[in-house]
Amino acid sequence: MRPYRTVLEQKIKERRQTFEEFAESIETFAREHGERGTLGVRHLQRLAAGYLPDGRPRRVQAATARLLEHMLDANIEELLAPPTESVQDIDASEARLLQRVHASSQIDNQTVGTMQEQLNGLRRLDRQLGAAVVHQEVLAKVTQVRDLLTYSVSVTAREQLATLLSEVCCLAGWQALDLGRIAESWRLYSDAFMAAKLSGAPPFIALASAGQAFVLADAGRTAHAVEIVANARNEADRKCSRLLRSWLAAAHGEVLAGNSKHASSLRAFDRADKLLPTITDSTIDPYVALDPTHLTRWRGHALAQCGDAEAVPVLNRALTDLDPMPLSLV
Secondary structure: OOOOOHHHHHHHOOOOOOHHHHHEEEEHHHHHOOOOOOOOOOHHHHHHOOOOOOOOOOOOOOOHHHHHHHHHHOOHHHHHHOOOOOHHHHHHHHHHHHHHHEEEEEEOOOHHHHHHHHHHHHHHHHHHHHHHHHHHHHHHHHHHHHHHHHHHOHHHHHHHHHHHHHHHHHHHHHHHHHOOOHHHHHHHHHHHHHHHHHHHHHHHHHHHHHHHHHHHOOOOHHHHHHHHHHHHHHOOOOOOOOHHHHHHHHHHHHHHHHHOHHHHHHHHHHHHHHHOOOOOOOOOOOOOOOHHHHHHHHHHHHHHHOOOOOHHHHHHHHHHOOOOOOOOOO
């Protein structure tokens, strides 16, 4: 493998694009961002080749330079200079890639089970100590599982890791929301949704969708939140357990209350109550904490949002029955 002649050439190859594909994408970028610069394939190839034979730098129109700098987030002098990475560095990078692929190839059911136990431990710490103490540990677990998934080549392992990543991201997203970090929470729930899609597991897709809805509700986009949870409930009707369907109905009731839909909110909570099973199998679903007491507390919170005086006795009843250790919803 020959070394890259310029940082520009290196960045194009890192994007896994040909010169023709990059030229098309940069023209699209220019239109979308109001840039006046243009860059044809032949000109691009000359720039990527580096300095002229006599050592002089190649000329670049100011508008083209701004376009490249904007798209690639680097100044034009850096882009046209040779990269600092040597051939030895490239070889070392390839070695690290192979090491990571090898590590990910060792993932089996027992390994995934161990990481699931670690996640359960983080949940217990979250309940005992709170998001402010545990959040960084959960984010570290997100990074670990994401890296293993990135370098995994086994279809089975990828599905298992994607499911686990979705769960870890949901916990991290809920913690970020609890800490008031709205944008971070949205990113984490979006990661959870994409991982769930990769796993092909409808329950995890539904849970991640509901998490996104909670973020939108906190940001004041209650109508959008209602729409997302309604869609999640429709998708979950024939594909998820009664426990998760009950949780989704309650989540729907909460966002409906936030959108001032009092009657619809109560109907959703009534449905959640009917769906809530007396015995649950936690192995078939993502983790949710929901029992009659927590559902009563959730209903009381929704009633309070709607200004309903019934919220007081409902919340008092929940407070009497609630165990002393607060539980996260996810």
